[in-house]
Amino acid sequence: MPRASLHPLRAAGREPAYPPRVQIPKTIRLPHGAYGDDSNVFHVVIRAMPGEAPFSDRLLGDAVWGVLTNPTSREAATLYAACLMPDHLHMLLSPSGRTVIQWANSFKSFSTRVAWGHRSRAALWQPGFFDRRIRDDREFGEVLGYILANPVGAGLVGDSDDWRWVATWVGEG
DSSP, X not given: OOOOOSSHHHHTTOOOOOOOOXXXXXXXXXXXXXXGOTTOOEEEEEEBSTTOOGGGSHHHHHXXXXXXXXXXXXXXXXXXXXXXXXXXXXXXXXXXXXXXXXXXXXHHHHHHHHHTTTSOSOOOBOSSOEEEEOOSHHHHHHHHHHHHHHHHHTTSOSSGGGOTTEEEOTTOO
């Protein structure tokens, strides 16, 4: 005889509506020293909370972009390129003074506090982040091109120059 479901909605013949799942990032898989070695370059992606596109709000996007591009933030990491999309942020960066992990956590914390001035005190970012260490110049160029073309690839604009939150700092001294 089949066992009756203990979940009240399933027992009533309906499926429960679960909230979107948080995408758990990969665990830190490199030696911690790699994240502080300024000779390493990383492609880092930080995602907004599931089911949200908070940066569709232009004022909020401008505020978070301002946090990312301000001189204090840029002293703690060498930023080569970045693109803020409606629901995530891509960056190509090297550590500078802090590990990539420390920098990302600090950025997420500060940008969340800034975002609270534009919206509820809800969480802005998912826990953790995705990272990939860049192996060579070819891969650097590929990731740089991918980040800069992201708004076009997503169908948000016809030309990446038309997207307000994409920039490159390659070649800046």
